[in-house]
Amino acid sequence: MQLPDRRYLAFALGWVVIGALPLFAGFTHWGWELSEILGLAGLLGCLALSGCPVRPRATMPTTLLSLGRHAVLGWIAVGAAALHILLALVTDHTVIEYLKPTSPLYQLAGIAAFLLLLFLVATSVASLRRRLWHSHRNFQATHIIIGCVLLILLAAHVLTTGRYAGGYPRRAAVIAVTAGAIAILLIRRRIVKTAAPDATVARRFAFGRHSKLIVSAIAATMLVLTIFVPDRAGVALREPLLTRSAALPLTFDHAKHVAVNCLACHHNYADGRGFDACIHCHRGAGPAIKVGVEARFHDFCLDCHRNPGPRLVRHGPVSGCLACHVAEPGVTKGIAGN
Numbered sequence: 106m107q108l109p110d111r112r113y114l115a116f117a118l119g120w121v122v123i124g125a126l127p128l129f130a131g132f133t134h135w136g137w138e139l140s141e142i143l144g145l146a147g148l149l150g151c152l153a154l155s156g157c158p159v160r161p162r163a164t165m166p167t168t169l170l171s172l173g174r175h176a177v178l179g180w181i182a183v184g185a186a187a188l189h190i191l192l193a194l195v196t197d198h199t200v201i202e203y204l205k206p207t208s209p210l211y212q213l214a215g216i217a218a219f220l221l222l223l224f225l226v227a228t229s230v231a232s233l234r235r236r237l238w239h240s241h242r243n244f245q246a247t248h249i250i251i252g253c254v255l256l257i258l259l260a261a262h263v264l265t266t267g268r269y270a271g272g273y274p275r276r277a278a279v280i281a282v283t284a285g286a287i288a289i290l291l292i293r294r295r296i297v298k299t300a301a302p303d304a305t306v307a308r309r310f311a312f313g314r315h316s317k318l319i320v321s322a323i324a325a326t327m328l329v330l331t332i333f334v335p336d337r338a339g340v341a342l343r344e345p346l347l348t349r350s351a352a353l354p355l356t357f358d359h360a361k362h363v364a365v366n367c368l369a370c371h372h373n374y375a376d377g378r379g380f381d382a383c384i385h386c387h388r389g390a391g392p393a394i395k396v397g398v399e400a401r402f403h404d405f406c407l408d409c410h411r412n413p414g415p416r417l418v419r420h421g422p423v424s425g426c427l428a429c430h431v432a433e434p435g436v437t438k439g440i441a442g443n
């Protein structure tokens with residue numbers, strides 16, 4: 106009996122790791138974690154679709170996915186991404202904030218990635234494909250270039266959330282895997298003996314007359330991906346497209362934070378930056394404020410919740426929205442319990 110291809114095993118392992126990630130990254134609740142797992146599954150699907158491209162028959166290395174399976178995996182990725190969004194919205198209605206134009210750019214990147222994925226999968230259906238592209242090569246070039254853009258948007262979305270890919274080494278690992286998945290497209294085809302050998306160098310790529318264009322697009326994609334390695338890109342991607350007029354309602358309970366020194370949060374009591382409510386001051390457009398409110402506060406609050414200091418035996422919410430953002434506005438429970 107023939108053993109299954111080792112690459113299938115690597116793929117299965119990827120699913121297991123991804124399925125377990127959200128559960129170990131600080132469990133929130135099932136609805137939320139399931140949504141996260143679906144999102145990560147969608148990402149893995151997209152990486153696999155790029156890393157296991159459809160190739161002409163009788164080439165080496167042999168393809169992992171037949172055309173049929175490639176298409177099925179495409180629909181699975183679309184389904185997982187759609188459920189990721191729906192489930193997040195249903196379990197935590199604050200997520201609606203991320204569908205508005207005031208949403209941070211990295212969330213809009215996620216939405217754009219979903220729409221591109223839907224476009225790629227829908228236009229690959231044979232009847233539509235033939236109507237839109239008369240030549241297969243044109244379809245292939247469009248398909249691959251849009252796929253590259255999709256992977257860039259996905260990297261922006263997943264890396265900036267920081268829940269799984271926080272920190273330099275993990276970010277670099279995600280980028281390496283993404284770049285690797287695209288690089289697989291560049292493996293030259295080696296035609297199995299019987300077929301005619303290709304003459305030109307460019308034609309040894311499986312892209313025909315658009316080889317130069319596609320190879321440049323892939324190289325450009327890899328270059329763009331390296332932008333995400335340093336943290337700076339993350340801060341920029343967390344700025345909203347349009348500024349919100351009002352702050353999101355926030356419940357902050359001092360009673361839950363008695364173990365934390367006042368000055369760890371109220372830095373302005375000590376550093377002479379002035380006296381005001383943190384959010385009022387940080388939402389202001391003054392020149393002193395360098396980092397947007399979403400990036401500043403999500404990092405600040407969640408960094409401690411995700412990596413609590415040695416004296417803290419518990420931690421607050423690590424994910425979801427409702428624990429911090431609630432419907433009743435302006436509830437900040439003071440130290441005297443007011």
Ligand code: HEC
Pocket residue numbers: 357359362365366367368369370371381382383384385437439440
């Ligand atoms: C974990 C962070 C954190 C800690 C620790 C903390 N606070 Fe706060 N505090 C906040 C936040 C967030 C608000 C809400 C401010 C807003 O809505 O702009 C707030 C609001 C307040 C307010 C209301 C007026 C204002 O400045 O906004 C007072 C007074 C206050 N805190 C005093 C204290 C004192 C005293 C301590 C120490 C015993 C303390 N806080 C500890 C984060 C913290």
Ligand code: HEC
Pocket residue numbers: 370371372373378379380381382383384386387393394395396401405
């Ligand atoms: C009077 C204005 C003001 C108030 C009030 C204020 N901040 Fe700041 N804060 C600043 C400025 C200015 C900076 C530096 C520029 C920046 O990070 O955008 C800063 C920086 C920070 C940083 C980054 C610190 C670092 O070392 O990187 C954190 C975290 C922060 N503030 C949290 C808070 C919290 C939490 C509160 C309320 C409990 C608060 N700030 C209240 C003005 C203020």
Ligand code: HEC
Pocket residue numbers: 356357358361362364365369370402405406407409410413414417418419420421422428429
């Ligand atoms: C230095 C560490 C630290 C920082 C900074 C911090 N928290 Fe917390 N937070 C905690 C700890 C520890 C708990 C758990 C307390 C408990 O359960 O007894 C907690 C609990 C909470 C809870 C309650 C969760 C629940 O299940 O009831 C909320 C809400 C919360 N934090 C919001 C915030 C917000 C908003 C900020 C930023 C303004 C923030 N925290 C900053 C340490 C921190």
Ligand code: HEC
Pocket residue numbers: 199200201202203207208209345349351352353354355384388398399402403406407410421422423424425426427428429430
């Ligand atoms: C650990 C607590 C915490 C969690 C969890 C959290 N946030 Fe926040 N968020 C804050 C704080 C604090 C601010 C700054 C104050 C504000 O605007 O309410 C903020 C700001 C924002 C802003 C920017 C508001 C503005 O004024 O521009 C958006 C948008 C936002 N959060 C959305 C979300 C969404 C969506 C989720 C869930 C995926 C979420 N947040 C989860 C604490 C949290």
